[in-house]
Amino acid sequence: MKKIYMCSALLVMLAGCQQTDMQEDKEVNSAVPESMEASIAIKGTLDEGKEVILETTVKQGSQLVNEADEVLFEVRKSGHDKRDMLEAKNTGSGKYQVMHTFTEQGKYIVVAHVTAKGLHVMPEKEVVIPEHEAQGASIHPSTDVSIEFQSNPVKAGSSSMFAATVKLDGKPLTNADVNFEVWKDGSEESHFTKAEDDGNGRYENKVSFVEAGTYKVQVHVEKDEVHEHQLQTIQVN
Known part of the structure; x- marks a missing residue:
């Protein structure tokens, strides 16, 4: 009887250890990443x-x-x-x-x-x-947005002033959200620089270039229903 009693106690102890381990594992694996x-x-x-x-x-x-x-x-x-x-x-x-x-x-x-x-x-x-409506049938007036991009000679290791003059139906477009998106030709990474409005439809800011090469510059213009952009290529020496 004594031997049987000792074995029973040992089994109880082992069961307790297994239950503790399972609880600890459950706590570790319960963390679910946010969707x-x-x-x-x-x-x-x-x-x-x-x-x-x-x-x-x-x-x-x-x-x-x-x-x-x-x-x-x-x-x-x-x-x-x-x-x-x-x-x-x-x-x-x-x-x-x-x-x-x-x-x-x-x-x-x-x-x-x-x-x-x-x-x-x-x-x-x-x-x-949508399908194109017949001429004169549209109830929305047409708009013409022009973007004129200017930049100083660009050199690697320095910054250059970029500017964009934006007009809507021939008049300066002010208080717009204008950004210069720049990426090296062939690269998948681009960088945005927000342009500052001078109050007369001209937006400008400095953009820096680390290395020489051919770059793409996309000017993004947004204001109310206006969403326009212009793409050009520049050479950094």
């Missing part, structure tokens, strides 16, 4: 043959995700199998953008494929490109 969310916005005028900005903002909980592993925009016309896969650029503040032109009127499906922190989300947005 990731992404939204899609279209910046620009939705019109046939007009370039717009496809943008997604990525968040995990209340935090912006600024270092996604990959962000691709899938664009497909409704009822068609053909689709374009466009790689988006990180523009900061949890935003990723790519330029795209809808070449035909009709309904499109835009999907943002976002991979970050071991998670993957695929927000979807329906985009409608």
Whole structure:
């Protein structure tokens, strides 16, 4: 009887140890990462043959995700199998953008494929490109935005003053949100510099370049319903 009693006590002790280990493991594995969310916005005028900005903002909980592993925009016309896969650029503040032109009127499906922190989300947005109305039938007045870009000679290791004169229907456009997006030709990374308004439709700021080469400069202009941009190439010596 004594031997049986000792074995029973040992079994009770082992069961207690196993239960403790299981509880500890359960606590360790109970941490679940916060879900990731992404939204899609279209910046620009939705019109046939007009370039717009496809943008997604990525968040995990209340935090912006600024270092996604990959962000691709899938664009497909409704009822068609053909689709374009466009790689988006990180523009900061949890935003990723790519330029795209809808070449035909009709309904499109835009999907943002976002991979970050071991998670993957695929927000979807329906985009409608309207048919052109007959001349004189539109109830919206037409607008003409012009962007004139200027820069000083650009040298590597120094900064250069960039300026853009913006006009709407021939008149200076003031109080707009104007940014210079700059990236080296062939690079996937771009940098934005906000331009300051002088009150007369001229926006300027200094932009620095670390190394020589060919660069792209995209001027982004936004105000109310105005969403325009202009692309040019510059050489940094």
